[in-house]
Amino acid sequence: MNLKIIKGHIIYTKEKTQFEVCKDSFIVVNNKKIVGVYKKLPDKYIDVPIIDYGDSIIIPSFIDLHIHAPQYMQMGVGLDLELIDWLNKYTFRSEEKFSDIDYAREVYPHFVKALYDNGTLRSCIFATIHNDSTYVLIEELRKRGLSAYVGKVNMNQNAPDKLIQSTECSIKETREFIESNSFSELIKPIITPRFVPSCSSELLKKLGEISCKYNIPVQTHLSENKKEVEWVKSLFPKNPNYSDVYREYNLYGREKTLMAHSIYLSEAEIEMAKQDNIFLVHCPNSNMNLTSGIMPLTNFLDKGIKVGLGSDVGAGHKIGMQHTITSAIQCSKINHIINENERSLSESEAFYLATKINGSFFGKVGSFEKDYYFDALVINSGDKLINNLTPLEQLQRFLYCGDASNIIDRYLEGQLL
Amino acid sequence: MNLKIIKGHIIYTKEKTQFEVCKDSFIVVNNKKIVGVYKKLPDKYIDVPIIDYGDSIIIPSFIDLHIHAPQYMQMGVGLDLELIDWLNKYTFRSEEKFSDIDYAREVYPHFVKALYDNGTLRSCIFATIHNDSTYVLIEELRKRGLSAYVGKVNMNQNAPDKLIQSTECSIKETREFIESNSFSELIKPIITPRFVPSCSSELLKKLGEISCKYNIPVQTHLSENKKEVEWVKSLFPKNPNYSDVYREYNLYGREKTLMAHSIYLSEAEIEMAKQDNIFLVHCPNSNMNLTSGIMPLTNFLDKGIKVGLGSDVGAGHKIGMQHTITSAIQCSKINHIINENERSLSESEAFYLATKINGSFFGKVGSFEKDYYFDALVINSGDKLINNLTPLEQLQRFLYCGDASNIIDRYLEGQLL
Numbered sequence: 001m002n003l004k005i006i007k008g009h010i011i012y013t014k015e016k017t018q019f020e021v022c023k024d025s026f027i028v029v030n031n032k033k034i035v036g037v038y039k040k041l042p043d044k045y046i047d048v049p050i051i052d053y054g055d056s057i058i059i060p061s062f063i064d065l066h067i068h069a070p071q072y073m074q075m076g077v078g079l080d081l082e083l084i085d086w087l088n089k090y091t092f093r094s095e096e097k098f099s100d101i102d103y104a105r106e107v108y109p110h111f112v113k114a115l116y117d118n119g120t121l122r123s124c125i126f127a128t129i130h131n132d133s134t135y136v137l138i139e140e141l142r143k144r145g146l147s148a149y150v151g152k153v154n155m156n157q158n159a160p161d162k163l164i165q166s167t168e169c170s171i172k173e174t175r176e177f178i179e180s181n182s183f184s185e186l187i188k189p190i191i192t193p194r195f196v197p198s199c200s201s202e203l204l205k206k207l208g209e210i211s212c213k214y215n216i217p218v219q220t221h222l223s224e225n226k227k228e229v230e231w232v233k234s235l236f237p238k239n240p241n242y243s244d245v246y247r248e249y250n251l252y253g254r255e256k257t258l259m260a261h262s263i264y265l266s267e268a269e270i271e272m273a274k275q276d277n278i279f280l281v282h283c284p285n286s287n288m289n290l291t292s293g294i295m296p297l298t299n300f301l302d303k304g305i306k307v308g309l310g311s312d313v314g315a316g317h318k319i320g321m322q323h324t325i326t327s328a329i330q331c332s333k334i335n336h337i338i339n340e341n342e343r344s345l346s347e348s349e350a351f352y353l354a355t356k357i358n359g360s361f362f363g364k365v366g367s368f369e370k371d372y373y374f375d376a377l378v379i380n381s382g383d384k385l386i387n388n389l390t391p392l393e394q395l396q397r398f399l400y401c402g403d404a405s406n407i408i409d410r411y412l413e414g415q416l417l
Numbered sequence: 418m419n420l421k422i423i424k425g426h427i428i429y430t431k432e433k434t435q436f437e438v439c440k441d442s443f444i445v446v447n448n449k450k451i452v453g454v455y456k457k458l459p460d461k462y463i464d465v466p467i468i469d470y471g472d473s474i475i476i477p478s479f480i481d482l483h484i485h486a487p488q489y490m491q492m493g494v495g496l497d498l499e500l501i502d503w504l505n506k507y508t509f510r511s512e513e514k515f516s517d518i519d520y521a522r523e524v525y526p527h528f529v530k531a532l533y534d535n536g537t538l539r540s541c542i543f544a545t546i547h548n549d550s551t552y553v554l555i556e557e558l559r560k561r562g563l564s565a566y567v568g569k570v571n572m573n574q575n576a577p578d579k580l581i582q583s584t585e586c587s588i589k590e591t592r593e594f595i596e597s598n599s600f601s602e603l604i605k606p607i608i609t610p611r612f613v614p615s616c617s618s619e620l621l622k623k624l625g626e627i628s629c630k631y632n633i634p635v636q637t638h639l640s641e642n643k644k645e646v647e648w649v650k651s652l653f654p655k656n657p658n659y660s661d662v663y664r665e666y667n668l669y670g671r672e673k674t675l676m677a678h679s680i681y682l683s684e685a686e687i688e689m690a691k692q693d694n695i696f697l698v699h700c701p702n703s704n705m706n707l708t709s710g711i712m713p714l715t716n717f718l719d720k721g722i723k724v725g726l727g728s729d730v731g732a733g734h735k736i737g738m739q740h741t742i743t744s745a746i747q748c749s750k751i752n753h754i755i756n757e758n759e760r761s762l763s764e765s766e767a768f769y770l771a772t773k774i775n776g777s778f779f780g781k782v783g784s785f786e787k788d789y790y791f792d793a794l795v796i797n798s799g800d801k802l803i804n805n806l807t808p809l810e811q812l813q814r815f816l817y818c819g820d821a822s823n824i825i826d827r828y829l830e831g832q833l834l
Contacts, residue, residue, distance in 0.1 A: 073802060076817030077810045079746075080764055110802065288747035289817075291761060293754055317743070317817035326734070329496075330705035334751055337710055344708060347497055385490060385527065393494045400493030400706075400734035403820065 002031045004414070005045060008053035008378065009391035010037055012060050012368040016301075016352040020368070021392050026050070027058065029374040032413040037368050053409070055387045056380040057394050060366050061410060062321035063358035064115075064123040066219070066260040066281045066310025069137050070095045072111040075314040079289040083225040086290055086315065088160075094314070095128045095153075096162045104133035112140040117404040118320040119377040120311075121412045122147040122362050124219050124258055126192055129153050129165055131177050138182045145417045147362065151192025151219055152177040154207060158197045171206045178214055186413075188216075191255075195221035196232045196245050208250030217256035217361075220246065222280075223269075224261035225292045243269040253278055256361060260310055261286075263293040270303065279308050279361060282353075284327040286312035294331050298343045308358045309350075322399045325350045347396065378409035419448045421831070422462060425470035425795065426808035427454055429477050429785040430769040433718075437785070438809050443467070444475065446791040449830040454785050470826070472804045473797040474811050477783050478827060479738035480775035481532075481540040483636070483677040483698045483727025486554050487512045489528040492731040496706045500642040503707055503732065505577075511731070512545045512570075513579045521550035529557040534821040535737040536794040537728075538829045539564040539779050541636050541675055543609055546570050546582055548590050548597075555599045562834045564779065568609025568636055569594040571624060575614045588623045595631055603830075605633075608672075612638035613649045613662050625667030634673035634778075637663065639697075640686075641678035642709045660686040670695055673778060677727055678703075680710040687720065696725050696778060699770075701744040703729035711748050715760045725775045726767075739816045742767045764813065795826035 006029065010022040020037075028035040028045055041050075071094055078090040097103045115123060125148050127134035134152050141148050154170045155163055165173070178189040191211045193199045199207070211218050223229055223242050232242045239245045243265070246252035252259075253276025262280040265273070273280055282295045300307050309324050310316070316324065332345035359366020365373050379398050381387060382405075386397055398406055410417045423446065427439040437454075445452040445462055458467075488511055495507040514520045532540060542565050544551035551569050558565050571587045572580055582590070595606040608628045610616045616624070628635050640646055640659050649659045656662045660682070663669035669676075670693025679697040682690070690697055699712050717724050726741050727733070733741065749762035776783020782790050796815050798804060799822075803814055815823055827834045 076814045077806065079813070079817065107802065110800070285747075288750055291750040291754060294751065330702075331751075333705055333708040334711065334748075337708060338755060383527070385524065389494065396496070397493045400496065 003045065003048045004029050005041070005048050005050045006053065006058060006376070007050050008056045008058040009394070010058045010368060011391060011395050013348055013352040013356055014367060014369055016349040019348045019351070019392060023391050027368060027374065029414050032373055034368055034370060034372050034374050036370055053378050053380070056378050056408065057391050057398070058376055058378050059395065060355040060359065060368060061121040061375040061377045061412065062119045062354060063362065063366060064120045064311050064321055065258055065279060065308040065358050065361060066283055067123050067313050068126040069108060069111050070098050070128045071314025072114065073107055076317045079317070081290070083228060083290050083292060091314070092160050092163055096160065098128040098130045098133040099162065101132045101136060104136040108137045108140050112137070112144050112146065114319045115146060116144045116410070116417070117407070119404070119407045119410060120319065120321055121375055121410060121417070122359070122365065124149045124190060124361065126151055126153055126219070129155060129163055129170070131173050134177070135180065135182050138187055141187055142184065145412060145415070147186040147412060149188050149190035149217060149219070151190045154193045154203060155198040156200055156203045167200060167203045167206070170203055171210070174207065174210060178210070178216060191216050191218045191251070193220050193251065195228070196242065197228065197235060201249070204245070204249035204251060208254070211255050212250050215255060217258070218251050219258040220251065220260070222246070222259040222262045223264045225290070226264060229264050241266050241269050243272050247272065247276070252276060258361070260312065261292065261295070263287065263295045270300070270305065274303065274305050277306065279306050281308050281310040282328055283310040283312035283316055283324070284331040285317055285324060286315035288327070288331070289317060290315050294335055296335065296342060297328065297332050298345055301349070306357060307353060308361065309354045320404060321354050322402055325354050326400050328353070347399070351399070374411055374414045376411040377407050379406050380408045381406050420462065420465045421446050422458070422465050422467045423470065423475060423793070424467050425473045425475040426811070427475045427785060428808060428812050430765055430773055431784060431786060433766040433769040436765045436768070436809060440808050444785060444791065446831050449790055451785055451787060451789050451791050453787055470795050470797070473795050473825065474808050474815070475793055475795050476812065477772040477776065477785060478538040478792040478794045478829065479536045479771060480779065480783060481537045481728050481738055482675055482696060482725040482775050482778060483700055484540050484730050485543040486525060486528050487515050487545045488731025489531065490524055493734045496734070498707070500645060500707050500709060508731070509577050509580055513577065515545040515547045515550040516579065518549045518553060521553040525554045525557045529554070529561050529563065531736045532563060533561045533827070533834070534824070536821070536824045536827060537736065537738055538792055538827060538834070539776070539782065541566045541607060541778065543568050543570055543636070546572060546580055546587070548594050551594070552597065552599050555604055558604055559601065562829060562832070564603040564829060566605050566607035566634060566636070568607045571610045571620060572615040573617055573620045584617060584620045584623070587620055588627070591624065591627060595627070595633060608633050608635045608668070610637050610668065612645070613659065614645065614652060618666070621662070621666035621668060625671070628672050629667050632672060634675070635668045636675040637668065637677070639663070639676040639679045640681045642707070643681060646681050658683050658686050660689050664689065664693070669693060675778070677729065678709065678712070680704065680712045687717070687722065691720065691722050694723065696723050698725050698727040699745055700727045700729035700733055700741070701748040702734055702741060703732035705744070705748065706734060707732050711752055713752065713759060714745065714749050715762055718766070723774060724770060725778065726771045737821060738771050739819055742771050743817050745770070764816070768816070791828055791831045793828040794824050796823050797825050798823050
């Protein structure tokens with residue numbers, strides 16, 4: 001036994017319909033995992049030292065299911081454009097710079113520090129096509145003690161020359177990447193075709209083979225923008241829909257799969273996502289910024305589809321997941337105003353997506369139930385007036401108005417980072 | 418002559434269609450006002466000392482046309498409700514507390530500091546019905562050197578007992594308020610009926626008389642929520658529309674007038690707003706948070722209506738006007754996705770609204786053109802990588818990703834605050 005006890009106002013979501021709010025309570029942690037949450041500490045723990053956070057709130061730490069590390073520098077820039085123009089004018093130029101490992105060494109520490117500062121202790125990250133720079137990213141994550149799935153991006157067409165690799169090279173480097181000794185229990189590889197237009201059918205096929213052979217999960221983009229959907233239709237006219245292209249090549253549901261955006265799905269695709277247990281990743285800020293559209297999020301949830309949340313930095317302009325939570329709520333309210341048949345997302349539900357659903361991509365993560373990893377943030381506004389709010393109001397205040405400076409401690413798998 | 422010269426990357430909007438970007442340039446200020454912006458400093462100024470901000474950007478300071486000071490403490494809290502329930506469950510309870518001047522002395526310094534920190538150097542503020550607490554607010558604004566129109570709120574019906582005054586008392590205290598010696602060139606009173614449902618026709622009539630007699634501008638709410646619009650219709654069945662109730666009682670366009678929200682306007686009301694030169698105040702975060710609706714902003718602008726921007730704290734959850742700017746853009750993009758006939762708001766246009774249009778409520782404010790007051794913010798991310806962006810990209814980065822810590826200096830009417 002390696003016990004520790006954390007005390008404060010404990011808040012998490014076991015179910016999406018409500019917050020569990022445990023005022024002045026105790027979390028007992030054994031090594032990496034949670035033993036239980038107690039209002040009154042059981043006698044058997046009476047000799048275990050208590051870390052007492054007073055009037056702070058303690059919540060599951062954030063997980064980001066969709067973020068592009070190389071776009072950190074362009075966050076907030078060039079958002080007057082839509083997806084394809086934005087990729088060509090800003091994003092590909094940003095990503096090209098990572099052919100220079102020294103540039104990666106300059107930028108990635110800032111990106112990883114921003115994840116740490118903002119309490120995003122686990123994330124699913126798109127890097128670039130460049131393995132050497134991506135190893136720099138992984139090393140920075142390791143130094144900060146963060147957990148992540150990191151993807152070397154695959155592209156062999158429809159991008160600037162400097163970002164295109166031959167199919168052979170892209171596959172060879174993907175194998176080298178997943179077999180490298182950079183990975184650990186906390187940091188793992190993920191197969192990352194950028195999106196259908198960037199990949200030939202041959203490349204998609206070989207990536208699917210690697211994913212299945214090595215049991216490596218998959219992340220990519222799906223149905224973000226109407227023009228993109230039309231483009232995919234013209235590239236793969238024989239496939240009945242966009243999702244089916246990924247599925248044909250074993251990049252859809254054979255291993256754990258993240259499909260970012262998923263705005264314009266047909267009924268058949270919605271059914272496929274449910275059958276194949278896909279994580280659709282809602283990225284509300286990105287979708288507003290690039291005028292992409294709004295995912296019918298609550299309709300998806302009510303159909304039993306698994307939907308997580310992503311910041312999608314750099315098209316999303318905030319790393320802190322509290323901004324993604326509140327923007328998801330705002331977007332769903334707009335959807336509800338337009339169409340009364342679509343209900344809005346409640347605060348507990350949005351929080352549940354950002355913690356328990358997002359966490360489930362990593363295993364028993366994102367809740368304070370028994371046997372979950374103890375991944376947590378300790379939040380304190382540092383303002384007596386605000387700390388006089390109820391614990392739930394303190395959480396609301398943080399989600400809507402808070403920033404990294406309100407996070408006073410971070411725990412991953414039981415360890416203080 | 419009392420000259421000073423400020424140097425840096427100077428950005429402002431003379432027209433809404435584009436940013437004026439003056440890299441490494443000089444603003445010459447004489448006493449309170451701008452003489453000119455120069456790429457090369459004219460010889461006659463060669464002996465004037467220069468305040469050199471290096472690679473910082475210099476922009477007009479922010480103006481907020483709609484903000485509720487007493488709601489500062491509830492910002493971010495209780496946003497799962499719609500307007501009327503939110504007023505009853507949270508807002509009125511917040512405002513009741515200001516019957517205690519000691520509570521005002523505790524809270525208002527934090528509110529005013531937040532305005533200062535976030536670069537909102539001028540604002541149009543709803544206080545509460547309580548004169549004594551409102552004098553505390555005015556004193557705090559004065560101590561920080563900020564400019565504002567401050568309103569004692571009028572309500573004589575449809576609110577909790579503690580927030581209702583008799584018509585006689587409400588009018589008497591309004592007179593005392595506007596005649597008090599709290600005001601100055603920088604801080605002025607504004608007539609503030611909360612909204613039609615809170616005021617009898619008699620109260621509205623007398624407020625209109627005061628506004629006209631003393632030439633005092635007016636701020637209130639208009640057409641924020643569908644249920645509210647129906648309610649007004651039931652209260653004033655003889656008036657053809659909501660706007661007409663205010664106009665009947667001389668609270669609409671006789672003096673400078675701010676109408677917050679203005680979402681559900683009829684064609685007749687749109688025409689009235691144009692004819693009477695009303696400032697409609699768009700509050701996108703509030704409108705999303707309370708599921709109120711989305712103002713058809715660009716359609717209004719293209720019809721020649723004057724639209725400004727407001728944070729609407731506490732239904733809006735961010736004081737920094739950069740959040741209102743980017744949320745206005747996001748909302749307009751959603752409107753465009755839904756209805757292609759409604760174009761989205763460009764970044765320069767949103768900035769123009771927040772600076773030059775909002776500033777025009779205060780006179781020659783919100784631009785760096787000749788004879789404008791020199792009201793400015795100096796912005797520096799403190800990050801070498803970001804300061805390597807172009808000046809316009811630095812501004813974009815600040816608007817989307819920045820916070821108060823990026824504002825390194827603040828000038829109001831030529832004075833460093």
